[in-house]
Amino acid sequence: MAKVFTKTKMLTDVPMHYCPGCTHGIVHRLVAESIEELGLQEKAIGIAPVGCAVFAYDYFNCDMQEAAHGRAPAVATGIKRCLPDRLVFVYQGDGDLASIGMAETVHAAARGERITIIFINNSIYGMTGGQMAPTTLIGQKATTCQNGRDPVVNGYPVRVCELLATLDAPYYIERVSTQDVKHVLAAKKAIKKALRFQAEGRGYSFVEVLVSCPTNWHMKPVDALRFMAEETSRTFPLGVYRDKSEEKGE
Amino acid sequence: MSKILLHGTEAICEGAIRNGCRAFFGYPITPQNEVPEYMSVNMPKVGGAFVQAESEVAAINMVYGAGGAGVRAMTSSSSPGVSLKQEGISYIACARIPCVIVNIMRAGPGLGGILPAQGDYFQATKGGGHGDYHLLVLAPCSVQEACDLTYLAFDLSDKYRVPAMILADGMIGQLMEPVELPPMRPLSAIPKKDWATDGGYGAERRVLNSLIIKPEELEPHVNELQRTYELIAAQEKRCEEYMTEDAEIVLTAYGTVARICKSAAKQLRKEGIKAGVIRPITLYPFPSEAYAKAAEHAKAFLSVELSLGQMVEDVRLAVNGRRPVAFYGRTGGNVPEEGEIVQAAKSALAKARLPE
Numbered sequence: 001m002a003k004v005f006t007k008t009k010m011l012t013d014v015p016m017h018y019c020p021g022c023t024h025g026i027v028h029r030l031v032a033e034s035i036e037e038l039g040l041q042e043k044a045i046g047i048a049p050v051g052c053a054v055f056a057y058d059y060f061n062c063d064m065q066e067a068a069h070g071r072a073p074a075v076a077t078g079i080k081r082c083l084p085d086r087l088v089f090v091y092q093g094d095g096d097l098a099s100i101g102m103a104e105t106v107h108a109a110a111r112g113e114r115i116t117i118i119f120i121n122n123s124i125y126g127m128t129g130g131q132m133a134p135t136t137l138i139g140q141k142a143t144t145c146q147n148g149r150d151p152v153v154n155g156y157p158v159r160v161c162e163l164l165a166t167l168d169a170p171y172y173i174e175r176v177s178t179q180d181v182k183h184v185l186a187a188k189k190a191i192k193k194a195l196r197f198q199a200e201g202r203g204y205s206f207v208e209v210l211v212s213c214p215t216n217w218h219m220k221p222v223d224a225l226r227f228m229a230e231e232t233s234r235t236f237p238l239g240v241y242r243d244k245s246e247e248k249g250e
Numbered sequence: 251m252s253k254i255l256l257h258g259t260e261a262i263c264e265g266a267i268r269n270g271c272r273a274f275f276g277y278p279i280t281p282q283n284e285v286p287e288y289m290s291v292n293m294p295k296v297g298g299a300f301v302q303a304e305s306e307v308a309a310i311n312m313v314y315g316a317g318g319a320g321v322r323a324m325t326s327s328s329s330p331g332v333s334l335k336q337e338g339i340s341y342i343a344c345a346r347i348p349c350v351i352v353n354i355m356r357a358g359p360g361l362g363g364i365l366p367a368q369g370d371y372f373q374a375t376k377g378g379g380h381g382d383y384h385l386l387v388l389a390p391c392s393v394q395e396a397c398d399l400t401y402l403a404f405d406l407s408d409k410y411r412v413p414a415m416i417l418a419d420g421m422i423g424q425l426m427e428p429v430e431l432p433p434m435r436p437l438s439a440i441p442k443k444d445w446a447t448d449g450g451y452g453a454e455r456r457v458l459n460s461l462i463i464k465p466e467e468l469e470p471h472v473n474e475l476q477r478t479y480e481l482i483a484a485q486e487k488r489c490e491e492y493m494t495e496d497a498e499i500v501l502t503a504y505g506t507v508a509r510i511c512k513s514a515a516k517q518l519r520k521e522g523i524k525a526g527v528i529r530p531i532t533l534y535p536f537p538s539e540a541y542a543k544a545a546e547h548a549k550a551f552l553s554v555e556l557s558l559g560q561m562v563e564d565v566r567l568a569v570n571g572r573r574p575v576a577f578y579g580r581t582g583g584n585v586p587e588e589g590e591i592v593q594a595a596k597s598a599l600a601k602a603r604l605p606e
Contacts, residue, residue: 045448064458065458074309078273079316080315104307
C-alpha cells in the first residue's frame with residue numbers, strides 16, 4: 001500500500017499533553033516539519049518555555065533546553081553566540097514572552113540575535129488555569145478579570161509584532177493564525193521562512209501564531225476557532241510587520 | 251615565569267580565559283564593572299562570546315544557554331545583581347550546568363553601599379535561590395588567588411557539574427598586585443561534555459531541564475545532587491592554616507580580611523599571645539576539620555567578618571561546642587583595622603579563661 005503521509009522525524013512519539021481543540025500541537029508540527037524540510041535537523045537546538053508548552057522538550061526530536069519563565073531568548077542568545085552555525089529556535093507563550101519575559105524579548109530583538117522565536121498567542125494563561133494575560137482581549141473573561149478585561153483596571157492588550165517592528169534590528173516579523181486550514185498553511189510558510197532566514201544568517205526572525213484555548217475560553221473547539229477569526233485577529237491583525245528580504249509573499 | 255602587575259578583576263578574567271572560558275555575559279554594577287569591560291575587549295580576541303545583557307537576570311540565563319551548549323561560561327556581578335541571578339542559579343544547579351559566577355561583594359542589604367563587604371556568605375554557601383542545592387564557593391584573598399581560584403573553579407564546576415562561585419569582597423576587585431599567570435590552556439585539553447545540548451541528530455538527543463514533575467523522579471535527582479555535594483566535601487575542601495599548631499586563640503576569616511587577621515596574629519604573638527589564623531579557601535564545602543583539629547589546643551576562636559556574623563555559624567558547627575567562638579564584624583563598607591582585631595582577640599581569650 002502506498003504511504004501517503006508520515007509524521008515528521010522532528011517530532012518524538014511522546015503523546016502530547018495539550019487539551020482537545022488546542023492548536024499548540026498543530027504549531028509544533030509546523031515547526032518540526034519546517035526544520036525537517038529545510039534539512040536542519042542536524043543543527044537544531046530548541047528552547048522550551050514555562051507555560052503550556054513547557055513539555056516541548058519532550059516533543060521536538062532534537063537537543064532541547066528548558067528555560068526559566070520568560071528567559072528563553074536569553075538562553076537562546078547564550079547558545080547562538082557560542083554556536084553560530086546551529087539553528088536555535090525558541091517556542092514561547094504570551095505570558096512567558098510578553099509579560100515576565102518582555103525585557104528578554106525586546107532586547108534579543110534589539111540586538112538582532114540570529115534566532116527564531118515562535119510566539120504562541122492564545123490571549124490567556126493556559127497552564128495555570130485561565131488567568132489574564134498581557135494579550136487578553138478587552139472584554140475577554142479570565143479568572144483574574146472575571147467580568148472581562150476592563151482597560152481602566154487592567155490596561156490594554158500588548159501587540160508584540162507591532163512593538164518589535166519599531167526596532168531596527170529584526171529581520172522578519174509576521175503574525176499568523178491557526179483558525180482554519182488556509183491560515184495553518186500560511187502559518188507554515190511564515191515559520192519555514194523565519195527558520196530559513198536564520199539558517200541563511202540573515203538575522204532575528206519572529207512569528208506570532210494565534211492559537212485557540214477552548215478550555216480556558218470555555219468554548220467548544222469549533223467556537224474557539226471562530227472566536228479567533230472574528231475577535232482575536234481583530235485585536236491582533238495578521239500580516240507581515242517586517243521583511244527585510246522583500247521576498248514576495250504568496 | 252615572570253610576574254605582572256594586575257588588577258583583581260583582570261586576574262579573575264585571565265584565570266577564566268586561560269582555562270577555556272569562551273562565553274561571558276554581564277551587566278554593569280559597581281564594584282565589578284572592570285570584569286565586563288575587560289571581557290568585552292579580551293573575549294573576542296580568543297574567539298569567545300561577550301554580551302552585555304539587558305539585566306543580571308538575562309545574563310545568568312545566557313550562561314544557562316552557553317554552559318548548556320557545552321561552552322565554559324561565566325558571569326559576574328555584585329551583591330544586588332547576584333540576588334537577581336538567584337532564580338537562574340537554582341535552575342542551573344538543578345539542570346547540572348557547569349559555570350562560574352563571580353560575586354564581588356558590596357555592602358548591603360538593599361542597594362546598600364559600594365564599598366567592600368562579606369554580607370552574601372549565607373546566600374553563597376546555603377543555596378541562595380529556591381530548593382535544595384549548593385554552589386561550590388571559592389574565596390580568594392589576593393590577586394594571585396583571584397586568578398588561580400577562577401582557573402580552578404572551571405575545572406571543579408565541569409568535574410562535578412555543579413555551578414561554582416567566586417566570592418570576593420570589593421577589595422579584591424580594586425586591588426593591584428603582582429601575579430604569575432597560568433599558561434593558556436588549549437580548548438582541546440578540556441574534557442568533552444557528552445551531555446551538552448550542542449545540536450546533533452542521529453545520536454541520542456539531549457535535554458537540559460529543571461522541571462522534573464514526577465515526585466518519584468525528582469527525589470532521586472535531588473538525592474543525586476546531594477551525593478555530589480558529599481563527594482565534593484570529601485575531596486575539595488581547601489583552607490590555609492597560619493601559625494595554628496600551638497595557637498591558644500584562633501582567628502578565622504576569608505578573603506582580604508584574613509590578611510588583616512594574619513597581621514593581628516603576628517602582633518598578638520609579639521605581645522606573648524599565641525595566635526593563629528584559619529582561612530577557608532572553599533566556603534562551600536566548609537573546611538570543618540581544620541577547626542576541629544585546632545579545638546584540641548585552642549582556648550577560643552574568633553571569627554572576623556565584613557558582616558554581622560554569617561561564617562561564624564559554620565565555625566560554631568565545626569567547633570561543635572568544644573570551645574567558645576567569638577565574633578567581631580564590621581559592616582556598611584567599613585574594614586576592621588589590625589588593632590580592633592587584636593583587641594577582639596584578647597577579649598575573646600579573656601572571656602574563655604573566666605571560670606565557668
